[in-house]
Amino acid sequence: MDAPDSTAPTAPRDPTGTVARSDDGRSFTIRDASGTPFIAGSLVVLDSDAGRQLALVESRSDDAPALARGRLLGVLDGDELDTRSSHPFESATVRAADTITVDALHRTTGARIEVGTNLTAPGGPARLLPHRFNRHTFWCGQSGSGKTYALGVVLEQLIAHTALPVVVFDPNSDFVRLGEVAPGATGPTADALAQRDIRVLRAKGEPGSTLRARFIEMSLPSKAAVLRLDPIIDRDEYNTLVRMQDVLKAGELDEVLPMLTAATSEAGPHPLAQRVENLGVLDWSVWAQGDPAVTDIVDERPDATVLDLGGFSTPEQQLVVALSLLDDLWERREERRPVLLVIDEAHNLCSPQLDSPLAVAVRERLVQIAAEGRKFGLWLLLSTQRPSKVHPGIISQCDNLALMKMTSPLDLDELGTYFGYAPASLLARSPWFRQGEALFAGGFVPAPSLVKMNARITPEGGSDVGVPLR
Ligand SMILES: Nc1ncnc2c1ncn2[C@@H]1O[C@H](COP(=O)(O)OP(=O)(O)OP(=O)(O)O)[C@@H](O)[C@H]1O
Ligand SMILES: [Mg+2]
16 A cells, blocks of 8 residues: 555564553553554554453554554454453563464454455455444545455456345446356356356346336335325325325226326316326336336345446436335335345435435435444445535444545545444544455454455456547
8 A cells, every 4th residue: 555654664673572561451551562563453463360251443643652552353262262351461572463363353253255355464355254244334434545346356256156035226337237246257156156046137137137016016105205205295295195095906096097187077087187198107118017117126135136226317217226125125124134235436325415306215215224223134234426425314323344545534534433333543544545445344253454455356347438549
């Protein structure tokens, strides 16, 4: 990494003789870490009367003597690590953790899916805890930092090595080739991926793989949102919709509307019919008619379902797909059938700035799932460019953070306020990340880590377009 890291050693010195102290048995300090390789993010072994303990350096001051602080991760016994205990000590020698110790950390915590290499010594594979995707995850980084690519790396691993069904809301057709293994890709992940049931639903898909929703199955408030109806401002039309609920269950909108118009033909078209016509709702290709709806397909819980939201002629139709699916999952939450909802470009669905009735309905449902969905197995993974692009009620519920390159100090400060579990000095490294480098923090990683992501095994749907050169 080319970070002008203020905590980097100035004059190298032999780290032997560096001593650490822990008064509370949870955190530790090194009074003088100047010249040692122990920078923020380093894993160290502290040897004292209390035994050998594994620890993470979380910060180191700029001034001399450089004060380093960190947290104790557990007690080492041979090659085994006990993360449920740690002890205070007055004086411990400090040495860099070796790969065997890091492996013990991964084994003990269940960090089984490999997503990259650790950028901090001793290097080696960076692994995540698949079982901790049962929390919400926030994935952030500026445009081009490599979020979508890196997300693909993690999804490949999750789909290949867990039985957790994944639904990807894919606005830019980036994940539409998730079911294909790139030529030349071999190994257990590639083999496992080839076995998985991965469905890609598209606006203009082949029969059986179209991305569709069913108006009649939407809840009354969601139908009203599609029609931009307010229960008070538009009370007549809203009331007609309320009274039509039974009729609407019997047929799709295009079948019901002529009945409505016929019933009121003497007075001209019913205002509700006019509204539907004016909005062009019947021309939307999103309606299922005889095809399976997205809710039917996700209900089968394929290993992965990619919703290619990009192909619709209007953004409202993406929102209809999202709303009908999120409503359905929420409605049936008591079934407790887990699903990971991955939303790339999450600002499309949960920005605080969205104000159309449909977008507000989608966002409110996501706020609810963020707050209460966890215990029902509805887990979110949201990716976006800036924290301010996602509703605070959603970000504040995220227990896992992946941060890629982000240069804006304001955005980094904001992240610091939400993600107290990510050490500030590691957050501060983000402006110097290269593309494909990330900070992982929170429950889904054994300890906060700086990682260079692995290469994808499946082809990207849409990589950046290059400038044509002569
Ligand atoms: N680790 C990587 N290795 C190789 N290429 C990468 C890597 N990460 C990203 N890229 C390439 O860089 C380009 C931008 O990456 P990506 O689309 O993932 O960025 P992003 O953060 O999602 O940007 P945006 O916010 O604009 O969607 C893509 O063409 C992608 O192929
Ligand atoms: Mg992207």
